[in-house]
Amino acid sequence: MAEHPAYPVGLRLTGRRVVVLGGGQVAGRRLPALIAAGADILLVSPRATPSVEAMADAGEITWERRPYAEGDLADAWYALIATSDPEANTQASAEAEANRVWCVRSDNADAATAWTPATGHSEGVTVAVLTSRAEGRDPRHTAAIRDAVVEGLRDGTLVAPHHRTRTPGVALVGGGPGDPDLITVRGRRLLAEADVVIADRLGPRDLLAELPPHVEVIDAAKIPYGRFMAQEAINNALIEHAKQGKSVVRLKGGDPYVFGRGMEELQALAEAGIPCTVVPGISSSISVPGAAGIPVTHRGVAHEFTVVSGHVAPDDERSLVDWASLAGLTGTLVILMGVDKIGRIAETLVAHGKPADTPVALVQEGTTAAQRRVDATLATVAETVRTQDVKPPAVIVIGEVVTVGVATPASGLPKTPQ
Numbered sequence: 001m002a003e004h005p006a007y008p009v010g011l012r013l014t015g016r017r018v019v020v021l022g023g024g025q026v027a028g029r030r031l032p033a034l035i036a037a038g039a040d041i042l043l044v045s046p047r048a049t050p051s052v053e054a055m056a057d058a059g060e061i062t063w064e065r066r067p068y069a070e071g072d073l074a075d076a077w078y079a080l081i082a083t084s085d086p087e088a089n090t091q092a093s094a095e096a097e098a099n100r101v102w103c104v105r106s107d108n109a110d111a112a113t114a115w116t117p118a119t120g121h122s123e124g125v126t127v128a129v130l131t132s133r134a135e136g137r138d139p140r141h142t143a144a145i146r147d148a149v150v151e152g153l154r155d156g157t158l159v160a161p162h163h164r165t166r167t168p169g170v171a172l173v174g175g176g177p178g179d180p181d182l183i184t185v186r187g188r189r190l191l192a193e194a195d196v197v198i199a200d201r202l203g204p205r206d207l208l209a210e211l212p213p214h215v216e217v218i219d220a221a222k223i224p225y226g227r228f229m230a231q232e233a234i235n236n237a238l239i240e241h242a243k244q245g246k247s248v249v250r251l252k253g254g255d256p257y258v259f260g261r262g263m264e265e266l267q268a269l270a271e272a273g274i275p276c277t278v279v280p281g282i283s284s285s286i287s288v289p290g291a292a293g294i295p296v297t298h299r300g301v302a303h304e305f306t307v308v309s310g311h312v313a314p315d316d317e318r319s320l321v322d323w324a325s326l327a328g329l330t331g332t333l334v335i336l337m338g339v340d341k342i343g344r345i346a347e348t349l350v351a352h353g354k355p356a357d358t359p360v361a362l363v364q365e366g367t368t369a370a371q372r373r374v375d376a377t378l379a380t381v382a383e384t385v386r387t388q389d390v391k392p393p394a395v396i397v398i399g400e401v402v403t404v405g406v407a408t409p410a411s412g413l414p415k416t417p418q
């Protein structure tokens with residue numbers, strides 16, 4: 001008989017009896033999806049792996065601790081036959097056939113009446129990849145195709161625009177510290193779907209080069225602001241493009257709410273009645289020290305870290321930072337936007353009692369190919385910045401954590417430069 005291709009279908013199993021025979025690794029792999037589908041699951045097996053047992057303990061499945069017996073499939077809509085006894089599998093398979101219950105078999109795909117596809121999920125869609133015929137079945141290949149599709153959808157390299165659900169509006173996307181791999185999956189997907197991208201100078205600018213030609217990319221720093229403040233001009237640009245029915249991404253460095261003016265933009269959009277979503281990003285305050293081998297906390301060394309803006313000097317009346325209190329903390333101080341004022345900041349901390357030999361590290365352009373780390377102490381940092389020509393953007397770390405790093409052997413895994 002000619003072998004026809006399998007017919008793909010999605011089973012809606014909510015409240016419907018599914019019988020699983022065998023409580024081993026196969027059941028352990030398949031049960032979570034059956035539970036997620038809302039099936040009424042009966043497991044028949046003398047033994048079960050600890051993870052399957054945990055599902056029974058949690059009340060997610062009913063477990064009868066015994067071998068398969070004829071009649072077990074009487075009420076089933078669907079069966080998974082996966083015992084370690086080939087004879088029992090054959091008998092159960094015959095019962096399934098007689099009762100017209102679709103069944104998968106772990107030991108013999110040829111004898112099964114259904115096959116489990118390799119599945120993955122992305123944004124409310126299930127991607128299921130099925131081999132067409134028993135002959136030449138290659139489960140690793142189907143899994144690889146599933147991975148390629150799901151990964152592509154997640155990271156935006158495979159673009160599948162949302163025609164029904166996509167609404168015009170703005171996404172404030174935290175792009176991470178600069179390495180294009182350090183944006184979130186959601187951020188990357190929204191970027192891939194955007195009509196207009198308004199980008200900061202910091203963040204993963206390499207991603208902009210990958211956008212299709214129809215996408216309008218606007219440099220936030222270059223928006224003319226005339227009688228407005230620069231930020232107002234950016235807000236207006238976001239509102240205007242969204243009002244034209246476009247999908248707008250505001251791509252920001254790090255996290256939108258860490259010295260990123262994200263809430264100001266959100267407020268302006270809310271006032272204009274524009275729908276807006278905020279996508280968190282990896283903040284440079286943690287990731288840039290980390291990329292340079294500095295943990296912001298370390299057991300026995302620092303039990304807190306404080307992230308501070310250094311954009312105004314300590315004696316500036318606009319400063320909202322209590323430098324005297326910060327000098328009294330024993331944990332890590334992380335200063336953003338502080339390169340220009342680090343001399344005055346260091347003096348102030350020392351004047352309020354922080355030891356002058358407290359270690360300091362400046363990490364410039366962290367996570368990018370140009371990353372550079374320069375070490376100093378509070379006593380020497382001003383001079384070091386001058387002589388070493390440290391330039392923004394840089395994250396400044398003050399505290400003993402600066403000295404705890406170790407040189408790690410190359411792992412072969414992709415990672416940000418150290």
Ligand SMILES: C[S@@+](CC[C@H](N)C(=O)[O-])C[C@H]1O[C@@H](n2cnc3c(N)ncnc32)[C@H](O)[C@@H]1O
Nearest residue numbers: 254255258260283284336337365366393394395
């Ligand atoms: C306006 S703040 C924005 C911070 C951002 N929202 C975040 O969460 O990382 C800009 C400052 O962040 C720091 N910064 C951002 N990206 C950096 C990077 N790749 N390397 C070093 N410092 C960076 C610098 O201190 C820079 O002056």
